[in-house]
Amino acid sequence: MKRLINRHPDNWLKYTLGTLPFVAVLVLYVFASDARLAENPKDKLLPSLSSIATAVDKAATEPSKRTGEYILWNDTIASISRLAMGVGAAALIGLIFGVMNGAIPLIRANLSPFITVVSLIPPLALLPVLFIVFGLGELSKVVLIAVGITPFIIRDLQNKVLELPRELIIKAQTLGASTWLLIIRVILPQVLPRLIDAVRLSLGAAWLFLIAAEAIASTDGLGYRIFLVRRYMSMDIILPYVAWITLLAFMTDYILRTISTRAFPWFHAMSK
Amino acid sequence: MALIEAKALAKSYGDNIVLEQVNTKVEKGEFITIVGTSGCGKTTFLRMLLGIEQPTRGKLLLGGNPFPDEPSPERGIVFQRYSVFPHLTVLKNVLVGLELESSPFTGRLFGSERGEAIAKAKEILNSVGLSHALNLYPHEMSGGMQQRLAIAQALIKNPKILLLDEPFGALDPGIRGDMHQLILDLWRKTGVTIFMITHDLQEGFYLGTRLWVFDKIRLDKDNPNSYGACITYDIPAGNKDNNTYHEIDDSLDESRRVLVG
Numbered sequence: 238m239k240r241l242i243n244r245h246p247d248n249w250l251k252y253t254l255g256t257l258p259f260v261a262v263l264v265l266y267v268f269a270s271d272a273r274l275a276e277n278p279k280d281k282l283l284p285s286l287s288s289i290a291t292a293v294d295k296a297a298t299e300p301s302k303r304t305g306e307y308i309l310w311n312d313t314i315a316s317i318s319r320l321a322m323g324v325g326a327a328a329l330i331g332l333i334f335g336v337m338n339g340a341i342p343l344i345r346a347n348l349s350p351f352i353t354v355v356s357l358i359p360p361l362a363l364l365p366v367l368f369i370v371f372g373l374g375e376l377s378k379v380v381l382i383a384v385g386i387t388p389f390i391i392r393d394l395q396n397k398v399l400e401l402p403r404e405l406i407i408k409a410q411t412l413g414a415s416t417w418l419l420i421i422r423v424i425l426p427q428v429l430p431r432l433i434d435a436v437r438l439s440l441g442a443a444w445l446f447l448i449a450a451e452a453i454a455s456t457d458g459l460g461y462r463i464f465l466v467r468r469y470m471s472m473d474i475i476l477p478y479v480a481w482i483t484l485l486a487f488m489t490d491y492i493l494r495t496i497s498t499r500a501f502p503w504f505h506a507m508s509k
Numbered sequence: 510m511a512l513i514e515a516k517a518l519a520k521s522y523g524d525n526i527v528l529e530q531v532n533t534k535v536e537k538g539e540f541i542t543i544v545g546t547s548g549c550g551k552t553t554f555l556r557m558l559l560g561i562e563q564p565t566r567g568k569l570l571l572g573g574n575p576f577p578d579e580p581s582p583e584r585g586i587v588f589q590r591y592s593v594f595p596h597l598t599v600l601k602n603v604l605v606g607l608e609l610e611s612s613p614f615t616g617r618l619f620g621s622e623r624g625e626a627i628a629k630a631k632e633i634l635n636s637v638g639l640s641h642a643l644n645l646y647p648h649e650m651s652g653g654m655q656q657r658l659a660i661a662q663a664l665i666k667n668p669k670i671l672l673l674d675e676p677f678g679a680l681d682p683g684i685r686g687d688m689h690q691l692i693l694d695l696w697r698k699t700g701v702t703i704f705m706i707t708h709d710l711q712e713g714f715y716l717g718t719r720l721w722v723f724d725k726i727r728l729d730k731d732n733p734n735s736y737g738a739c740i741t742y743d744i745p746a747g748n749k750d751n752n753t754y755h756e757i758d759d760s761l762d763e764s765r766r767v768l769v770g
Contacts, residue, residue, distance in 0.1 A: 402591035407561060409594075410580035412666060413610035422605060422616040426596045503595050506648040 284473040292473035308462065309481075316447060316459040317485070319375065323382025324443050328436050330383070331390025336428060338391065339398020340420050349395065356388030361449055368454060378450040385446040386439040390432070397431040398424055430501040437493050444486055510573055512537045512669070512702055513558070517567035519737060520553050527553045529737030531567070533721075537669075540696055540703045542713035544757075545723030546765045549738040551706045554723070555672055558704060559584055582610065585663030585701075589675040592659035593647045599658055600643040603630040606665040630665065636698075637661045637691060653684040657691065664695060671696075673705040677712070689716055710761065714754055718746045722757055728767045 246254060270283035284292075296309040304311075334352070338345045364381055371377035401424065409423045451460030459482055466474045498505050511534040518531040528550040535541065545551045556562040557569055560579050569576050577583075586592070593602050607626040608618050618626050634640055637657040647655050656676055663671060673692075677685045693716070696703055707713045713720050722742035729735050742757055 404588045404591035405594060407559065407580050408586060408588075408592060408662075409609070411559075411582060411584060411586050411663070411668070412606040413582040414616070415609075415613065418609050418613070418616040422609065423594060427594075501596070503646045503648055506646070507595055 281470045281472055284476075289473045289477055292471070293477045296474065312457055312459045312462050312478075313481070313485070315455075315457040316451065319378050319451075319458070320382065320443055320447050323379045323447070324386065324436060324440065326379065326383045327385075327387040327390055327439070327443075328432060330387050331394055331435065332428070332432050335391045335394025335432075336398055336420060336424055338395040339428075340424055341416070345395070352388055352391050356392060360385035360446060364450065364453065373454040378447065378455070381450045382443050382446045386442050389439050389442070390435045393435040393438075394428055394432060397428050397435075401427060427504075430497050430504040433493050433497040437490055440486060440489060444482065448482075511535060512572060514570040514573075515567065516570070518557075518564050518569050519566040520550065520557065520562065521565050521737065525734040526737035528723075528739065530739045533740055533743065535702065537702055538700050539719055540693075540717035541705070541719045541721055542717040543704060543706045543721045543723060544708070544710050544713040544761070545738065546761055549723040549725060549764065551723050552674065555674055555704060555706055558670065558672055559586055582666040583668055584670045584672060585666060585668035586672045587656065587659045587663055587674065587676045589678050593655055593662060595647050598644050598646055599634065599639055599650075600627070600630055602647070602658055603634055603662050603665050606630075606662055633661045633665050634658075636695065651684075653680050653688060656680065656688060660692065660695065664699065664701070667699070668701060671701045671703045673703065675706050675708060678708055685712070692716075710754070710758055720744045720746075722761070724760060724764055728764060730767055 266283065267286065270285050273280045273283050274285060293309070297307060300306060301308050334348065338349055338352070360381060363384060364377075367377040367380050367384070371380055405423060405427075406419065409419050414423065447458075448460030448463075451458040452464040455461040459478055463475045463478045513533075513535040515531045515533050519529040520527045521529075527548075531554070543551050543554070553562060557564060557576065560577050560581065563578055571577070580586070594605065597605060604618075604626055605616075607629060609616055611622070611626075612618055617623075631640065631643070634643065637660055639654065639657055639661065642650060642654060647658065650658070659676070676692075677688050680688065689712070692703070692705075695701075703717065705713075705717065707716075720742065721740050723738045724741040725736050725738045726741060727736040741760070742753075744753060
């Protein structure tokens with residue numbers, strides 16, 4: 238008998254084992270839900286799959302009586318656009334400052350300690366400040382996401398620039414590159430795939446800040462909705478919304494990974 | 510006037526004395542191979558030629574003037590690894606050398622200028638035997654092909670000096686022979702002055718016009734860094750007989766025992 242650490246599943250076993258926990262949770266839920274509903278048909282804590290389906294169907298395909306909007310899609314678009322703006326701004330600022338910090342020692346000496354300190358501020362503690370300064374509108378939510386993840390992206394990219402082999406930086410100089418050309422032709426193209434990695438890593442935090450901001454001050458959005466219906470214990474909305482957010486997060490990550498492998502094949506071949 | 514001249518050159522990092530009393534002259538067109546035990550300052554000397562290290566004492570002159578204190582196109586370099594840009598194809602790796610200096614803002618050439626640069630890049634890639642691989646990325650090539658590319662990339666700038674830092678150290682012995690032939694051909698054709706560091710005494714012995722051995726004359730077994738190394742053998746190409754080979758080999762073994770243990 239081989240040691241356990243040397244036994245690898247074949248493809249069929251791998252997928253079966255991977256699917257098992259999902260199926261287990263679902264089965265467990267159905268049993269628990271059935272048991273509670275048998276006791277009390279009005280129970281709201283673990284709604285049956287069919288009542289969840291009805292609630293989702295209503296949220297996705299029937300216009301709301303109050304506003305005439307399709308709630309699920311409206312919430313999704315509101316949340317995704319806030320997330321995209323916040324993460325996009327963070328990625329752009331992170332790229333510029335990360336590359337400058339990594340490439341130019343004088344700028345690094347100037348900004349690096351400051352960014353390290355800023356990155357230690359808990360972003361949620363700043364949320365009241367952002368509401369006061371930027372108002373309760375869209376801007377403060379976008380700014381919260383950006384404030385929350387930019388320091389991480391800057392520091393990550395700064396390290397990635399410093400990790401580039403010194404040989405390449407020297408080589409570029411022997412080919413006559415100025416600081417500017419070294420940045421745009423050697424450093425920037427090599428940190429772009431690493432920027433995508435940094436964004437993928439920070440998306441979890443970005444969702445956290447988004448939902449927190451929506452929960453506190455918003456009139457639409459996925460986070461707003463689940464905190465709103467919590468008052469009525471509408472688990473039939475909360476649970477599918479949580480699953481939907483998870484799916485969106487998974488798809489975003491998948492898309493970013495696909496873009497990265499398509500656009501930067503050399504990077505993924507190197508890191509194998 | 511000599512192309513390169515070292516006068517009482519010394520380099521130390523704090524108490525760690527790497528080089529001392531290096532005195533030498535190098536004429537244009539020489540091909541110098543450098544051997545020595547690790548820690549005997551070969552790489553430090555090369556880094557000073559490259560301009561990324563400065564002498565602690567003494568003088569290192571290029572055409573009578575102090576060496577520029579940062580890398581420049583007159584000194585090309587090929588490292589053992591990481592010499593080529595992983596994000597560019599073979600052709601673009603060479604092309605970038607022509608683009609960087611002629612286009613200060615975008616670092617790219619367009620139109621007919623680009624056409625001319627591509628033709629030039631193809632010509633030099635042809636001379637290192639890579640004309641069939643123009644659109645490959647470095648990770649798709651063998652170590653030997655990557656080093657050929659690195660050499661082409663360095664030579665496209667027509668440097669006065671070509672520095673080779675153990676360029677073939679990671680290659681298979683068979684491929685190494687081909688690379689020796691290649692570098693000798695290119696050296697004859699371009700007349701560039703070459704400094705090549707190698708671990709392999711045999712390689713250093715028959716390649717090039719002049720062999721340098723960097724070694725410590727005085728060895729302190731308890732405190733090996735208290736004396737620096739200098740050039741202990743400086744042998745012209747014609748004088749490389751078997752006895753000298755063994756003499757050098759023995760002396761290198763001796764310091765290897767003390768320094769590396």
